[in-house]
Amino acid sequence: xxGMRQHARAARLLTDFDSSVNMVRAxxxxxxxxxxxxxxxxxxxxxxxxxxxxxxxxxxxDLFEAMGFLQAVPxxxxxxxxxxxxxxxxxxxxxxERYPAVVLGAxxxxxxxxxxxxxxxxxxxxxxxxxxxTATDPDDPVGAMRAVAPTARRIAxxxxxxxxxxxxxxxxxxxxxxxxxxxxxxxxxxxxIHERFLEQRLAPGAPIILLDCTRTWRTREVGERAYFQFGxxxxxxxxEYHHSGERVAEYLRQQGSPWRHWDPPExxxxxxxxxxxxxxxxESDVAWFAERFGHPVHRITVAExxxxxxxxxxxxxxxxxxxxxxxDRLLAESYVQFDPMWALRLGxxxxxxxxxxxxxxxxLRDYLxxxxxxxxxHVNLFSQGLWSPGVVPVDRWRALAAExxxxxxxxxxVDEDAYPLDAGSSLRYTPAFRSLPPRHSLPPPLSIEDxxxxxxxxxxxxxxxxx
Amino acid sequence: xxxxxxxxxxxxxxxxxxxVVTGASSGIGRAxxxxxxxxxxxxxxxxxxxxxxxxxxxxxxARGGQAIVVPADVTDADAVQQVARQALDRxxxxxxxxxxxxxxxFGPFQDTPLQDFRRVVDVNLMGxxxxxxxxxxxxxxxxxxxxxxxxxxxxxxxxxxxxxYGTTKFAIRALSTSLRQELWLDGARGVKVCTVLPATIDxxxxxxxxxxxxxxxxxxxxxxxxxxxxxxxxxxxxxxxREVVVGPMGRSxxxxxxxxxxxxxxxxxxxxxxxxxxxxxxxxAGSGNLHEPAAGTGSARGxxxxxxxxxxxxxxxxxxxxxxxxxxxxxxxx
Numbered sequence: 001x002x003g004m005r006q007h008a009r010a011a012r013l014l015t016d017f018d019s020s021v022n023m024v025r026a027x028x029x030x031x032x033x034x035x036x037x038x039x040x041x042x043x044x045x046x047x048x049x050x051x052x053x054x055x056x057x058x059x060x061x062d063l064f065e066a067m068g069f070l071q072a073v074p075x076x077x078x079x080x081x082x083x084x085x086x087x088x089x090x091x092x093x094x095x096x097e098r099y100p101a102v103v104l105g106a107x108x109x110x111x112x113x114x115x116x117x118x119x120x121x122x123x124x125x126x127x128x129x130x131x132x133x134t135a136t137d138p139d140d141p142v143g144a145m146r147a148v149a150p151t152a153r154r155i156a157x158x159x160x161x162x163x164x165x166x167x168x169x170x171x172x173x174x175x176x177x178x179x180x181x182x183x184x185x186x187x188x189x190x191x192x193i194h195e196r197f198l199e200q201r202l203a204p205g206a207p208i209i210l211l212d213c214t215r216t217w218r219t220r221e222v223g224e225r226a227y228f229q230f231g232x233x234x235x236x237x238x239x240e241y242h243h244s245g246e247r248v249a250e251y252l253r254q255q256g257s258p259w260r261h262w263d264p265p266e267x268x269x270x271x272x273x274x275x276x277x278x279x280x281x282x283e284s285d286v287a288w289f290a291e292r293f294g295h296p297v298h299r300i301t302v303a304e305x306x307x308x309x310x311x312x313x314x315x316x317x318x319x320x321x322x323x324x325x326x327x328d329r330l331l332a333e334s335y336v337q338f339d340p341m342w343a344l345r346l347g348x349x350x351x352x353x354x355x356x357x358x359x360x361x362x363x364l365r366d367y368l369x370x371x372x373x374x375x376x377x378h379v380n381l382f383s384q385g386l387w388s389p390g391v392v393p394v395d396r397w398r399a400l401a402a403e404x405x406x407x408x409x410x411x412x413x414v415d416e417d418a419y420p421l422d423a424g425s426s427l428r429y430t431p432a433f434r435s436l437p438p439r440h441s442l443p444p445p446l447s448i449e450d451x452x453x454x455x456x457x458x459x460x461x462x463x464x465x466x467x
Numbered sequence: 468x469x470x471x472x473x474x475x476x477x478x479x480x481x482x483x484x485x486x487v488v489t490g491a492s493s494g495i496g497r498a499x500x501x502x503x504x505x506x507x508x509x510x511x512x513x514x515x516x517x518x519x520x521x522x523x524x525x526x527x528x529a530r531g532g533q534a535i536v537v538p539a540d541v542t543d544a545d546a547v548q549q550v551a552r553q554a555l556d557r558x559x560x561x562x563x564x565x566x567x568x569x570x571x572x573f574g575p576f577q578d579t580p581l582q583d584f585r586r587v588v589d590v591n592l593m594g595x596x597x598x599x600x601x602x603x604x605x606x607x608x609x610x611x612x613x614x615x616x617x618x619x620x621x622x623x624x625x626x627x628x629x630x631x632y633g634t635t636k637f638a639i640r641a642l643s644t645s646l647r648q649e650l651w652l653d654g655a656r657g658v659k660v661c662t663v664l665p666a667t668i669d670x671x672x673x674x675x676x677x678x679x680x681x682x683x684x685x686x687x688x689x690x691x692x693x694x695x696x697x698x699x700x701x702x703x704x705x706x707x708x709r710e711v712v713v714g715p716m717g718r719s720x721x722x723x724x725x726x727x728x729x730x731x732x733x734x735x736x737x738x739x740x741x742x743x744x745x746x747x748x749x750x751x752a753g754s755g756n757l758h759e760p761a762a763g764t765g766s767a768r769g770x771x772x773x774x775x776x777x778x779x780x781x782x783x784x785x786x787x788x789x790x791x792x793x794x795x796x797x798x799x800x801x
């Protein structure tokens with residue numbers, strides 16, 4: 001099979017709104033001097049974004065569901081999935097000759113900016129494949145688990161290097177769940193594709209930065225290396241997914257569901273969280289490779305994916321100031337609407353929000369309270385297609401930005417009337433970033449020694465373990 | 468029934484014949500029983516579900532036939548012999564024996580539990596063996612009668628994900644052929660063995676199947692009605708033939724497989740992968756009705772709209788033929 005065809009087939013398997021897919025795409029394009037407009041899935045267009053956001057509420061909701069259908073892979077194809085195709089797709093995003101470092105492991109939008117500063121590619125441990133499923137009731141987790149378990153088992157059986165997590169979250173993923181089952185594939189072995197890439201494309205002695213997120217979740221084993229996870233990191237605490245109360249009942253009523261509570265399968269263990277958690281099984285291969293080829297391994301350990309954001313924000317501020325730039329503009333990006341190119345071109349300090357929910361709001365608030373005031377604060381928000389529990393309204397985000405900014409604080413790139421059903425959101429964020437002044441040329445990359453220097457100055461400030 | 472001269476048997480009037488039907492609670496067996504009841508036959512109905520059989524018996528009676536119910540699992544040879552004995556006790560003879568009991572399991576070969584594979588072989592093959600032994604003992608003794616085994620076109624062209632079912636359907640054809648040969652060698656010209664090879668039929672088989680594919684099983688189009696198979700079975704009682712395929716698509720595939728077997732094999736694999744198993748409805752793993760009968764009183768049809776689809780196909784074909792005729796006529800006029 002030709003490389004192009006193989007690449008297209010793998011890209012079709014992946015999901016455009018996945019965190020890891022967007023990290024890879026954003027960095028691949030950044031390293032080629034491009035931005036991450038429209039999640040690197042097409043052209044950005046504020047005009048089209050406006051037209052989509054102006055559609056009636058039900059049409060926008062239908063649009064989100066239709067996107068889920070289009071992103072989903074038919075069951076006959078997904079059951080024959082080959083993990084190497086996905087690894088091949090990821091490595092093909094990076095076309096440079098030799099890279100000075102590589103970031104590898106758990107997903108994090110903050111890590112995109114860390115990798116961009118180092119001019120390093122990111123190789124994800126976890127990738128999302130959406131299996132087409134138009135039959136399962138989003139509020140029947142046991143039914144969903146049973147229906148999808150044979151497919152999850154088959155993928156795991158065909159791919160001994162992968163663990164398969166069927167993640168089912170009727171709170172924040174509801175529109176997508178109408179047509180799609182989330183299968184998150186976690187790489188347990190480095191594998192021949194990644195090994196070859198690192199061997200050929202990593203500069204001699206270049207560091208491997210292993211990103212470890214220790215976040216776990218209650219899960220149920222459905223087969224060898226196949227698991228079911230009900231709920232995920234979002235607006236609801238984990239406990240509420242498993243013992244849902246009045247808030248969930250009210251949410252289900254609003255959504256027109258016949259259910260008033262969720263009755264998930266009994267979990268049998270805590271395992272790495274399907275989307276963000278890091279499975280340490282990958283470590284031994286990384287250590288073996290690093291030792292064999294003489295690459296130092298730097299490990300960054302965070303308890304929550306959001307924990308890396310303050311570190312990277314402070315790193316960028318420190319870096320800008322070292323370059324003589326003010327570093328007084330904060331750009332808060334949410335979920336996959338990040339853009340490493342425009343953060344650097346604007347001289348903006350990137351603060352990644354995991355989503356648009358209460359925990360992300362609190363993380364930004366806490367950071368702004370703890371750090372030196374920014375002159376300008378811009379907040380962009382991802383839209384997931386419904387008012388799921390915990391979504392923070394635009395007004396509160398704007399108020400936070402305005403209160404904390406020494407100059408102007410604003411929400412940008414968001415159609416406030418349509419949010420969080422802003423169907424044009426992904427087409428609008430890069431043009432919105434681009435509309436901000438000023439412009440700077442891209443700086444030379446940071447080295448790992450620069451980061452060590454930054455760490456030496458700030459090591460006690462962050463909830464992150466570097467080793 | 469009158470044997471033709473020299474002991475040859477060319478078929479029979481259907482009225483008042485004594486017919487044993489296995490798998491009579493649903494699908495093809497049920498449709499065959501009802502069709503024969505419409506010809507005033509005396510029916511001996513057997514399957515696992517007594518409640519479903521009772522309902523079929525009532526429907527048979529309403530159509531003018533007589534029916535007795537003898538619940539049995541065809542995998543039990545003694546139970547099948549008992550069915551034959553009860554038929555003889557009640558009606559004094561057996562004119563026709565129809566083996567139609569069938570179950571199936573969908574799943575990649577390696578993922579299909581061995582006990583499920585074995586169960587399909589037990590029901591679909593050993594069940595027929597038991598039926599043939601019970602039937603032929605009587606038919607040979609009588610010197611006349613018709614034994615009809617329901618196989619499938621997958622007994623000619625195998626399909627993926629149902630190796631157990633396909634194996635049994637091939638075996639049924641071999642069993643029928645072998646029995647025909649023995650009867651011929653023995654000079655038992657009055658006893659006929661026929662095999663029916665239906666294409667996709669609108670029966671509950673697909674919903675009730677054991678399934679380990681992870682995908683919902685659909686009836687692969689084109690879908691024909693079970694009444695169409697029943698009609699063929701009735702015609703075989705009147706005029707026995709060795710093998711009869713039901714459904715034009717089935718006939719076309721069987722014919723094509725003689726000339727381009729490799730192509731047809733791949734075509735069948737592709738069609739099953741893409742159209743027999745849903746691409747958007749996942750399905751939990753389960754053993755279906757293999758080890759326990761399905762709940763309810765059963766039905767001949769499975770809700771796959773075989774009748775409606777057949778009507779649509781016929782209308783479309785008629786419209787095409789009419790269009791071609793009109794075009795041809797207008798060209799000649801010019």
